[in-house]
Structure formats: structure tokens, C-alpha cells
Amino acid sequence: xxxxxxxxxxxxxxxxxxxxxxxxxxxxxxxxxxxxxxxxxxxxxxxxxxxxxxxxxxxxxxxxxxxxxxxxxxxxxxxxxxxxxxxxxxxxxxxxxxxxxxxxxxxxxxxxxxxxxxxxxxxxxxxxxxxxxxxxxxxxxxxxxxxxxxxxxxxxxxxxxxxxxxxxxxxxxxxxxxxxxxxxxxxxxxxxxxxxxxxxxxxxxxxxxxxxxxxxxxxxxxxxxxxxxxxxxxxxxxxxxxxxxxxxxxxxxxxxxxxxxxxxxxxxxxxxxxxxxxxxxxxxxxxxxxxxxxxxxxxxxxxxxxxxxxxxxxxxxxxxxxxxxxxxxxxxxxxxxxxxxxxxxxxxxxx
Amino acid sequence: xxxxxxxxxxxxxxxxxxxxxxxxxxxxxxxxxxxxxxxxxxxxxxxxxxxxxxxxxxxxxxxxxxxxxxxxxxxxxxxxxxxxxxxxxxxxxxxxxxxxxxxxxxxxxxxxxxxxxxxxxxxxxxxxxxxxxxxxxxxxxxxxxxxxxxxxxxxxxxxxxxxxxxxxxxxxxxxxxxxxxxxxxxxxxxxxxxxxxxxxxxxxxxxxxxxxxxxxxxxxxxxxxxxxxxxxxxxxxxxxxxxxxxxxxxxxxxxxxxxxxxxxxxxxxxxxxxxxxxxxxxxxxxxxxxxxxxxxxxxxxxxxxxxxxxxxxxxxxxxxxxxxxxxxxxxxxxxxxxxxxxxxxxxxxxxxxxxxxxxxxxxxxxxxxxxxxxxxxxxxxxxxxxxxxxxxxxxxxxxxxxxxxxxxxxxxxxxxxxxxxxxxxxxxxxxxxxxxxxxxxxxxxxxxxxxxxxxxxxxxxxxxxx
Numbered sequence: 001x002x003x004x005x006x007x008x009x010x011x012x013x014x015x016x017x018x019x020x021x022x023x024x025x026x027x028x029x030x031x032x033x034x035x036x037x038x039x040x041x042x043x044x045x046x047x048x049x050x051x052x053x054x055x056x057x058x059x060x061x062x063x064x065x066x067x068x069x070x071x072x073x074x075x076x077x078x079x080x081x082x083x084x085x086x087x088x089x090x091x092x093x094x095x096x097x098x099x100x101x102x103x104x105x106x107x108x109x110x111x112x113x114x115x116x117x118x119x120x121x122x123x124x125x126x127x128x129x130x131x132x133x134x135x136x137x138x139x140x141x142x143x144x145x146x147x148x149x150x151x152x153x154x155x156x157x158x159x160x161x162x163x164x165x166x167x168x169x170x171x172x173x174x175x176x177x178x179x180x181x182x183x184x185x186x187x188x189x190x191x192x193x194x195x196x197x198x199x200x201x202x203x204x205x206x207x208x209x210x211x212x213x214x215x216x217x218x219x220x221x222x223x224x225x226x227x228x229x230x231x232x233x234x235x236x237x238x239x240x241x242x243x244x245x246x247x248x249x250x251x252x253x254x255x256x257x258x259x260x261x262x263x264x265x266x267x268x269x270x271x272x273x274x275x276x277x278x279x280x281x282x283x284x285x286x287x288x289x290x291x292x293x294x295x296x297x298x299x300x301x302x303x304x305x306x307x308x309x310x311x312x313x314x315x316x317x318x319x320x321x322x323x324x325x326x327x328x329x330x331x332x333x334x335x336x337x338x339x340x341x342x343x344x345x346x347x348x349x350x351x
Numbered sequence: 352x353x354x355x356x357x358x359x360x361x362x363x364x365x366x367x368x369x370x371x372x373x374x375x376x377x378x379x380x381x382x383x384x385x386x387x388x389x390x391x392x393x394x395x396x397x398x399x400x401x402x403x404x405x406x407x408x409x410x411x412x413x414x415x416x417x418x419x420x421x422x423x424x425x426x427x428x429x430x431x432x433x434x435x436x437x438x439x440x441x442x443x444x445x446x447x448x449x450x451x452x453x454x455x456x457x458x459x460x461x462x463x464x465x466x467x468x469x470x471x472x473x474x475x476x477x478x479x480x481x482x483x484x485x486x487x488x489x490x491x492x493x494x495x496x497x498x499x500x501x502x503x504x505x506x507x508x509x510x511x512x513x514x515x516x517x518x519x520x521x522x523x524x525x526x527x528x529x530x531x532x533x534x535x536x537x538x539x540x541x542x543x544x545x546x547x548x549x550x551x552x553x554x555x556x557x558x559x560x561x562x563x564x565x566x567x568x569x570x571x572x573x574x575x576x577x578x579x580x581x582x583x584x585x586x587x588x589x590x591x592x593x594x595x596x597x598x599x600x601x602x603x604x605x606x607x608x609x610x611x612x613x614x615x616x617x618x619x620x621x622x623x624x625x626x627x628x629x630x631x632x633x634x635x636x637x638x639x640x641x642x643x644x645x646x647x648x649x650x651x652x653x654x655x656x657x658x659x660x661x662x663x664x665x666x667x668x669x670x671x672x673x674x675x676x677x678x679x680x681x682x683x684x685x686x687x688x689x690x691x692x693x694x695x696x697x698x699x700x701x702x703x704x705x706x707x708x709x710x711x712x713x714x715x716x717x718x719x720x721x722x723x724x725x726x727x728x729x730x731x732x733x734x735x736x737x738x739x740x741x742x743x744x745x746x747x748x749x750x751x752x753x754x755x756x757x758x759x760x761x762x763x764x765x766x767x768x769x770x771x772x773x774x775x776x777x778x779x780x781x782x783x784x785x786x787x788x789x790x791x792x793x794x795x796x797x798x799x800x801x802x803x804x805x806x807x808x809x810x811x812x813x814x815x816x817x
Binding site (some may be wrong): 059077078079127136137140141144146147148149150151152154155157158159160161162163165166275279282286319321322324328329331332336339 | 548555558767768770
């Protein structure tokens with residue numbers, strides 16, 4: 001018999017490229033970014049420090065929001081579009097509280113206890129809001145096709161945006177600047193101010209507590225079990241519904257904390273800010289590996305750095321007009337070529 | 352009495368079908384008439400229009416020979432003659448008068464887009480959250496090829512353009528050519544976006560399309576100085592205008608009486624003054640009919656059945672020899688094609704294109720139309736699309752005015768537009784996921800009790816998921 005040419009399967013994009021090309025391209029990209037950063041560092045070191053510090057601070061906030069996406073995705077495999085808007089409403093609540101408590105001139109112990117009180121209130125508010133959303137919009141759809149809860153998530157996001165719009169109007173709501181903005185230390189002619197440090201000082205313990213909660217406690221174990229296999233964990237006596245509600249509670253509380261920090265640090269908030277920042281934070285979660293908690297924080301830092309450097313650096317920089325495009329392009333590249341993210345082990349959707 | 356086209360032996364069956372529908376429809380009609388008379392007074396148009404609708408609904412047309420053509424042809428006839436009787440129609444309680452012809456043009460265009468998206472979401476089951484990118488692509492194609500925009504940077508090209516000074520700067524290609532070019536161009540963009548991303552499933556695909564949908568308007572907004580080269584591609588935030596109106600040119604206009612160009616057109620036809628808006632409306636209707644025809648034929652074709660197979664069970668479809676990538680890419684291309692045509696025509700109707708028209712809201716707005724009407728069903732999508740586009744253009748304002756007038760309140764109803772669409776999405780998904788008019792196949796899927804736990808509809812993953 002004549003030998004027949006073996007028929008190859010339909011080529012896909014990844015299948016057509018030799019295996020080493022994708023990593024090589026990635027190396028090239030990373031190399032170019034490093035050169036870009038290096039040249040900029042040599043040209044304007046003080047600018048570089050300043051942007052780095054801004055990126056670090058924003059990254060902490062993005063990380064907090066990204067954690068919420070990551071937690072929920074880990075357990076339900078649902079992109080909770082409404083998460084960013086929960087964050088936004090939290091920020092608006094803080095804006096209201098700051099003005100109605102009259103905190104503008106306070107300082108010292110009064111200020112700190114009030115900020116702590118606001119933190120508790122806003123975390124509780126967002127936690128309850130997020131859990132309610134799960135109860136209303138997602139729980140009934142637990143057995144529905146997977147895109148059904150995704151569509152209700154978009155619907156909830158629109159509803160919450162509308163609430164924000166009606167509550168505070170279409171213009172940005174400014175928040176009185178109550179965080180101290182004095183100098184902590186100076187590096188290369190750039191002063192590191194207290195407000196930035198406070199954001200980090202709030203974020204780090206929250207992250208550590210979350211890690212402890214998920215890794216060490218009984219409830220965290222239940223969450224991880226539910227994320228792995230809902231049926232099996234139900235058979236093991238885990239109350240799946242309660243565990244999912246708890247996850248939404250935690251995610252909402254994180255969004256509330258992020259909302260407080262954002263409102264106090266950026267000092268203004270608008271109704272569509274939550275959606276925009278939510279998309280960025282979701283990108284951060286994907287970049288880090290969705291479902292992976294340290295990955296979410298790392299992704300948040302990375303995205304914030306990209307954003308800050310792209311907005312501020314001068315040499316060969318696309319500029320702030322393109323920041324969003326760059327972030328989404330990164331999201332698309334990561335999803336297409338490495339859906340498990342940079343750190344991710346849990347692969348919900350292998351390529 | 353014999354009914355023409357109905358065999359004598361089926362008469363009893365016919366009556367059996369007719370009677371309950373007549374009773375049900377009659378009760379609804381009488382209730383409707385009473386309601387309208389109480390709130391806005393009596394008009395003959397109320398009785399006539401209700402009688403027509405009742406006749407369309409109650410008579411089992413499908414039993415009569417050629418009867419299945421009655422409902423579509425009457426519907427088309429009613430749509431075509433709409434500008435003639437619109438002024439005589441009654442006022443609907445709460446909603447106010449029927450939509451103006453101007454609004455009807457927008458409605459028709461949005462229905463076209465919804466039908467395009469329906470191919471992607473409804474037939475193939477791929478959630479596309481960035482459909483606005485295709486709309487934008489179509490609109491900008493029209494802006495590039497039929498406006499003075501490239502006059503300074505590239506040069507002047509005139510190909511069959513009408514209503515434009517032959518010396519005018521910029522590219523001026525006949526809008527009819529531009530519509531086709533926009534469709535093809537957008538289809539190619541759809542393929543380009545689809546090739547790398549369609550390997551992803553479910554929500555990852557949704558988020559990637561969302562990414563493209565966000566990048567596109569940003570390119571439009573910043574494209575006046577593309578990559579620092581100084582080349583003005585999109586004219587930035589000001590947008591590109593004016594875009595040429597459609598038209599047939601002096602020669603054809605001389606022979607046939609068709610409008611030379613739509614903007615300056617003015618004539619009297621069958622006792623009514625016809626302006627540009629009416630011509631725009633009829634052209635949009637023609638495009639819509641073309642879209643509906645293509646959509647229905649595509650659905651019943653080999654390709655369409657492959658889409659539905661992929662929607663219901665991707666793995667099984669692949670096992671049956673359906674090439675997944677190629678089939679999905681075609682769904683994307685087809686959806687994008689109609690989105691592009693609709694976008695180009697809309698740009699020509701509005702006379703300009705602006706980057707702020709292409710926000711994520713529009714993607715969700717069009718998705719809302721598809722979901723409200725019933726994913727996969729063309730007639731449902733037409734209904735959902737028309738209703739939502741009407742709400743967006745006129746309805747919310749009318750409702751607001753009505754409420755404020757009668758209750759003495761001061762509610763700005765259009766402010767709640769976002770929230771209303773959000774509520775529609777949530778409520779539909781929770782209580783009637785198959786839409787107002789579900790396709791027969793979808794309905795069967797949702798009614799199968801034992802199939803509820805399976806993920807057959809959009810996405811297939813290993814094993815049952817709780």
C-alpha cells in the first residue's frame with residue numbers, strides 16, 4: 001500500500017507556532033520593558049522613585065479588590081462583575097461619613113478612632129451588600145448554565161452603578177482630605193508621605209489575616225474544600241451555601257476596606273469608578289492566577305506599577321491615554337497564552 | 352362556509368384551534384381597549400389596530416395553505432406603511448404616543464445589531480461582551496470612506512458619491528458600497544479577534560471580548576495622533592463628521608424618482624409629504640429584512656445547525672466532526688458583519704461618529720435586547736430590540752413625564768436607565784431565562800426537568816457541576 005500522508009488536526013494559533021516561540025516572545029517583551037524602565041531610571045531617577053511609590057500604594061488597593069474577585073472565582077467560578085461596584089458604594093459611604101462626621105479638621109486619637117470606626121462600618125456594609133447580591137442574584141442560578149449568573153452579575157453591576165449615580169450624581173464626589181500627608185522619609189529627592197504608608201499599613205495586616213483565615217481555620221478549610229468539589233464537600237458535612245455566603249462576606253469586607261482606603265487616599269470617587277477599577281482588579285487577579293491569593297496581590301502590584309509608570313514616565317512611553325488599552329491587552333495576552341496566570345496552579349480553564 | 356385553502360376535513364380541527372385563541376385574544380383586546388379609552392380617549396385607530404392584531408393572533412394561519420406567509424407579510428406591510436398612519440395612532444397609557452419615524456430608524460438599526468449579536472450569543476452560545484467594537488468598526492469605516500476626514504492627510508477620492516460637491520476634499524465613496532465594505536471589514540476584524548480568543552471557553556471568552564470592546568473606543572479616542580506619528584486616523588474625541596448621506600445620484604433619481612440624496616430629499620408620495628427621515632426608515636427596514644432573511648437562512652443551514660450543536664454540547668459536536676474553531680469563527684464573522692453594516696448605516700444616519708458612542712453600556716444594551724426577546728429566536732430579538740431601543744430613545748422620557756404629571760412627583764426617569772437594564776437582565780435570568788418569545792428548541796431545553804443540572808447550554812466542562 002502506498003503510504004498515506006498523515007492528516008494533521010486543524011491548526012490552532014498555538015499549535016502552529018513552534019513551542020519555543022511563545023516563551024521567546026514573552027522574554028522579548030519582558031526584556032523590552034526592563035530596558036524601558038532602566039533607561040527611564042537613568043534619565044529621571046527621582047521621577048522613577050515617585051512613580052514607584054505611587055504604584056506601590058495603588059497596587060495595595062488593587063490587590064485588596066482583586067482578592068475579592070479571586071476568592072469568589074475560586075469558589076463559584078463566577079466573575080463577580082458587581083464586586084467593583086460594591087467597592088465604589090463603600091467609597092461613597094466613606095465620603096458621606098467623612099463629611100457628616102465632620103472629620104476635616106480632626107487629628108490624633110480622635111481621627112484614628114473615627115477612621116477605625118468607619119472601617120468597621122464600611123466593611124460591614126459592603127460585606128452585607130455582597131452577601132445579599134449572592135443571595136438574590138446568584139444562589140438561584142447555582143444549577144443554571146454558567147453564563148446565566150455571569151449575566152445577572154452584569155445586571156447587578158448596572159443596578160449598583162445606578163444607585164451610585166442617583167446617590168451622588170454624575171460628577172466625582174470629593175472626600176475631605178483627612179489623612180496626614182506629612183513626610184515619612186525622603187529618597188532621591190522624593191518624599192514618602194504618611195498617607196501612602198497608611199494605605200500599606202492597613203493592607204498588610206488585612207492580607208495576613210486573610211491568609212491565616214483561609215489556610216489555618218476550619219472555615220477556611222471548608223472554603224477550600226468547596227472550591228475543589230462542591231458535591232464532595234457537601235457529602236463531608238460542609239454547609240456549602242453557608243460557606244459560599246461566607247466567602248462573599250469576606251470578599252465584600254475586603255472591597256469595603258479598599259473603598260475606605262481609596263476614598264481617603266485618592267479623595268474623590270465617582271459612580272463608574274468601581275466598574276473601571278473592578279476591571280483592572282480582575283485583570284490583576286487573572287495575571288496573578290485567578291483563585292490564587294498571593295497571586296492576586298502580586299497582580300495588583302504589577303498592574304499598578306504598569307499604570308503608574310505608563311502615566312508618568314517620559315522616555316518612549318505610550319502615556320496615560322493608552323493605560324487602559326495596555327492593561328486589557330495584557331489581560332488578553334495572559335488569558336490566551338497562559339490562562340493559569342503567573343503564579344496559578346489551579347487551572348479552571350486550560351487552553 | 353368554506354375557508355379557501357383549508358381542506359374540508361380539517362375544518363373541525365381548525366375550529367378547535369381557533370376558539371380558545373379567539374376567547375383569550377378577545378378578552379385581552381377588550382381589556383386593552385377599555386384601558387386605553389379610560390386613559391387617553393377613544394380613536395378609530397385603536398379599534399382597527401387591535402382588530403388586526405387579534406386576527407393575526409387568533410386565526411391558526413399555519414393550517415391554511417400559504418397561510419404561514421400571512422403574519423410576516425402583514426407585519427412587513429404594517430412596518431412599511433408606518434409613517435403613513437403613525438400620526439393617527441392612539442396614545443398608549445403610560446408610554447405616550449407611538450415612536451416617531453426618527454426613533455423608528457434608530458430602533459430598526461439597533462434591531463439589526465441585536466440580530467447580529469444573536470448569531471454569536473443565541474445560536475453559537477458564545478457570550479460576547481464587546482459587540483460595540485463591531486458597531487464602532489462599522490461606524491468608523493463609514494466615516495473613513497464617506498467624509499472629508501482624509502482630505503488633508505491622504506487625498507481626494509470620489510467613487511459614485513452623491514449629494515457631495517465633486518471637488519469636495521476627502522474620500523467619498525457611495526454609501527451603498529461603504530455598507531458592504533464596512534460589513535466585510537468588520538467581519539474580518541471579527542475573525543482576527545476570534546482566532547486567538549475563541550479557544551477560550553465561557554466566561555474567559557466573555558472577559559476577553561469585553562477587553563476588546565474597551566480597547567476599541569480608546570483607539571478611537573486617541574487615534575488622532577496614532578503612535579506619535581502624527582497620522583490622524585480617527586480625529587480623536589471630536590469624532591468624524593459630517594458623513595455623507597445615502598442617495599442614488601442625479602441620473603438614477605431622474606429615471607426612477609428615487610431620492611438623489613437622503614438629507615435634502617423632499618417629495619410627496621401617496622398623499623403624504625416624504626422627507627429624509629422616511630427614506631432613511633425604509634432603507635433601514637430593507638437592511639433589516641436582509642438581516643432577518645440571512646439570519647434565518649443561516650440558522651437553518653448546515654453552519655447554523657453546527658452552531659446550535661456547539662451551543663448545546665461542544666464535546667459531542669466535536670465528536671460528531673464539527674470543526675469547532677472554524678464554526679465559531681464563522682459565527683463571529685457573521686455577527687460582526689451585520690454589526691458593521693448597522694454601525695455604518697447608523698453613522699450615515701446620524702451624520703457623524705464619536706468615540707463616546709462606543710462604551711461598554713452599548714454592548715450590554717444590545718445583549719439586553721437579545722436576552723429580553725429570547726436568545727436564539729429572531730422574532731423575539733426583534734421584539735426585545737425594538738422595545739428596548741424605543742425605551743432608550745423616547746420611552747423612558749415619556750414614562751417619566753407621564754408619572755411626574757399624574758403623581759406630582761419630580762423623578763428623572765432616564766437617570767435610572769442603567770438600573771432598568773440591570774433589573775431586566777437580572778429578572779429575566781432568574782425567572783424567564785428563555786426570554787419573552789423563546790425559540791422552540793430553547794424552550795424544550797429549559798423545560799426538560801432532568802436536564803437542568805447539565806451544562807449543555809453554553810459551555811461544557813467535565814462532569815456534572817453542582
